Structure formats: C-alpha cells, structure tokens
Amino acid sequence: MSAPHVAIVHNNVDRNSAIGTLALWAVQVGLEAGWRVTVVARDLDPDLRAEVDWRRLYVPPRLHAVQWAAAEPTVRRALAGSTHDVLHVYQPQLTGFADTWHVSYxxxxALDHDALGDEPGPRARLGRAQARIVARLEDAYLRRTGSGAQVLWCSEFIREEYLRLYGAPARGAILYDPAMDVDALAPQPHPVPSRAPVIGFLGGLDPRKGLRDLIPAVAGVPDARLVIAGPKSAGFADDRLADRLTALGWATDLTDFWGQIDVLAMPSRFEPFGMAATEAAIRGIPVLLSAQVGCAQLLVKDGAAVVWDGTPATFIDQLSALSEREIQSPGFPTRVADTLDPRRLGDQLVAHWTAAAASRR
Structure with a gap:
C-alpha cells in the first residue's frame, strides 16, 4: 500500500513569515508521519527541497489584490497531474477545492478591528485600499461558496471572528499554532525588575502590531527601555524615548532580542494567534497583550500573560503587578510548552488529514 500523499500550499514555506513558518511545520509533520509531500510555493526552505515534490508557484510581483485573485488559477495550474489525497491550504480563496484550511488570518x-492604521502617504493609502478590496473578495467568496474544507482555526479568538462573519462551517476545529522552539524552554519564569524594565516588541512598523500605542506607554515608565525588532524597524527612533529605544531591525535569529528583554508587549489591533507571545512565554518571559491577540486566553489561563487595554496608566499598573509576581505563576513556561507541543499538535493535524483522505474515498 502506497504512503498517503498531502499537498501543502502557501506563497512561502520558510521562516520569513509567521504563516510561512506554520506551513514549513506542516511539511515537516507530513514527512515525519511517513506521508508523501508536495509543496506548492514560490519560496521553499532549502533544507526541504530534496525531500518533497516542489511545484513552483507563480505569484504576481505587485498588488495584493491581484495576488489574491490570481491564487486559485495559479495553484490549480501548479497542481496539474498531482495525485495527492489531501490538499492543505492557508488561503480562503483555495477552500472551494481544498480539504483542510488552517485559518491564520x-x-x-482585520478591518473591523481597525488594524490598517491611518499612516499618511500614497503607499500607505494604496495598501489600505488593497486590503479593503481583498476583504470584499474574501467576504463574497466565503459567503457564496463557503469553505468546503475542514476549517482549522488557530485560536478561539479567530473561531469567534469566523463564526461572527460567516457562520458555522460544515466541519471546524481548533488547531493551535505550535511552539517552534521548545528547546528554549525555561524551567521557571524570569523575574521582572521593579526598576528599569526592558520591554520587547516584535512586529516592526506594521500599524496592525500597535507600536504607536506602546511608545507613549513605555515613555511614561521611568527608566524603562524599549527594544523593537521586525520588518522596517532598523534605524527607527522616537523623541519620546530617545536613547531608551533600541531598534534591531529584521532578523530570523532572535537570540539577542530574547536575551535583552524582561517583558514582551504585544498590543496588536488584530493578531489571529500571536506566535511571538507563546515563544516568549516558553522562555519564561511574561507578556502584556491586547484582547485581540488570539493566544490571549491560553496565556492568561496558564499564568503567562495579562491583557492590557492600551492606555499608559494601566501599562504602568500591569508592569508593577508583573514585577511583584501577582500575574506570573510558577511553571508557566512548561504549561505553555505542553499545550503547544509541536508533536502533539502535529498528531492532531495528521488525524485531520487522515479523516479528510478517508472522506474522499
């Protein structure tokens, strides 16, 4: 009997984006479970190229709305002749012919939560216009076609958003994003100093990530420092923090970032899961996050995080509580790591694939 065969689709299957990292994990899950794996992607991690059937995906070079509209025909073309048993995707416009869809955005x-910002300039305005077009296309597709795929929500938050917008699918389940660096597990939480805490922020200058709300909050904490990393952040400065701000820029290796900070702040306006928050918690670094971060329920329950409402006054209060260990709970890194164990979640993913393959027969 031949091995089962899964095809996995995303523009990039590598560590250069959160969803790309998730797709890379899914490929590794399939390979470790003994499945044949086909990958449809423009970019693929070099370490995987010899292990999978790589179908190169054409992605239009500009305009997000054009890329969205082109996805279905270009993916179908790339899959021509494939004998896969299961098609696993991350994009809603592919769910009419996919078997499993891991919902990560x-x-x-995002529009409803005002995640696009209001930055000036033609590039920012064009980006917002395209996001609105894509939202309309996505609405029309999911309301007309629905998801024929098994819907795998990455968090309770994104499940509730999906149900609010599109109603209940025929099949749906929660599948958390896994912890990608369990080797970094800390035995206990790190102490948060009562003076001169170092606040970390990942997300660069993307308005969705909430840096605009964070800067005045950190500025109001005497002696606090802010370390930021992420796209377009290299050289970033702000007079309210002056030399209390360090901008590391984009880096795939965040060892230096994690080593500098006492607390991670994630004040995102819309964050379907929040992989960086769970990576911080596993390292014993507590998290201040907004209610719009998908993993908020999980981390608060495990004693690793507190929800922050975005105001400077409450930011000071929450930092004080963390420094007094009123929020942190002993052992939270292990609890988070157990919940998000990549092998256990990988077994869940394979079970969904197996059920999908059986339903095709």
Missing amino acids: LSRS
Whole structure:
C-alpha cells in the first residue's frame, strides 16, 4: 500500500513569515508521519527541497489584490497531474477545492478591528485600499461558496471572528499554532525588575502590531527601555524615548532580542494567534497583550500573560503587578510548552488529514 500523499500550499514555506513558518511545520509533520509531500510555493526552505515534490508557484510581483485573485488559477495550474489525497491550504480563496484550511488570518476581521492604521502617504493609502478590496473578495467568496474544507482555526479568538462573519462551517476545529522552539524552554519564569524594565516588541512598523500605542506607554515608565525588532524597524527612533529605544531591525535569529528583554508587549489591533507571545512565554518571559491577540486566553489561563487595554496608566499598573509576581505563576513556561507541543499538535493535524483522505474515498 502506497504512503498517503498531502499537498501543502502557501506563497512561502520558510521562516520569513509567521504563516510561512506554520506551513514549513506542516511539511515537516507530513514527512515525519511517513506521508508523501508536495509543496506548492514560490519560496521553499532549502533544507526541504530534496525531500518533497516542489511545484513552483507563480505569484504576481505587485498588488495584493491581484495576488489574491490570481491564487486559485495559479495553484490549480501548479497542481496539474498531482495525485495527492489531501490538499492543505492557508488561503480562503483555495477552500472551494481544498480539504483542510488552517485559518491564520481573516481580512474582514482585520478591518473591523481597525488594524490598517491611518499612516499618511500614497503607499500607505494604496495598501489600505488593497486590503479593503481583498476583504470584499474574501467576504463574497466565503459567503457564496463557503469553505468546503475542514476549517482549522488557530485560536478561539479567530473561531469567534469566523463564526461572527460567516457562520458555522460544515466541519471546524481548533488547531493551535505550535511552539517552534521548545528547546528554549525555561524551567521557571524570569523575574521582572521593579526598576528599569526592558520591554520587547516584535512586529516592526506594521500599524496592525500597535507600536504607536506602546511608545507613549513605555515613555511614561521611568527608566524603562524599549527594544523593537521586525520588518522596517532598523534605524527607527522616537523623541519620546530617545536613547531608551533600541531598534534591531529584521532578523530570523532572535537570540539577542530574547536575551535583552524582561517583558514582551504585544498590543496588536488584530493578531489571529500571536506566535511571538507563546515563544516568549516558553522562555519564561511574561507578556502584556491586547484582547485581540488570539493566544490571549491560553496565556492568561496558564499564568503567562495579562491583557492590557492600551492606555499608559494601566501599562504602568500591569508592569508593577508583573514585577511583584501577582500575574506570573510558577511553571508557566512548561504549561505553555505542553499545550503547544509541536508533536502533539502535529498528531492532531495528521488525524485531520487522515479523516479528510478517508472522506474522499
């Protein structure tokens, strides 16, 4: 009997984006479970190229709305002749012919949570216009076609958003994003100093990530420092923090970042899961996050995080509580690592694939 065969689709299957990292994990899950794996992607991690059937995906070079509209025909073309048993995707416009869809973003939900910002300039305005077009396309597709795939929500938050917008699918389940660096597990939480805490922020200058709310909050904490990393952040400065701000820029290796900070702040306006927050918690670094971060329920329950409402006054209060260990709970790194164990979640993913393959027969 031949091995089962899964095809996995995403523009990039590598560590250069959160969803790309998730797709890379899914490929590794399939390979370790003994499945044949086909990857449809423009970019593929070099370490995987000899292990999978790589179908190169054409992605239009500009305009997100054009890329969205082109995805279905270009993916179908790339899959021509494939004998896969299961098609696993991350994009809603592919769910009409996919078997499993790991929901890691909803464009309409991002708009509803004011995640696009209001930055000036033609490039920012064009980006917002395209996001609105894509949200309308996504709405029309999911309301007309629905998801024929098994819907795998990455968090309770994104499940509630999906149900609010599109109603209940025929099949749906929670599949958390896994912890990608369990080797970094800390035995206990790190102490948060009562003076001169170092606040970390990942997300660069993307308005969705909430840096605009964080800067005045950190500025109001005497002696606090802010370390930021992420796209377009190299050389970033702000007079309110002056030399209390360090901008590391984009880096795939965040060892230096994690080593500098006492607390991670994630004040995102819309964050379907929040992989960086769980990576911090596993390292014993507590997290201040907004209610719009998908893993908020999980981390608060495990004693690793507190929800922050975005105001400077409450930011000071929450930092004080963390420094007094009123929020942190002993052992939270292990609890988070157990919940997000990549092998256990990988077994869940394979079970969904197996059920999908059986339903095709």
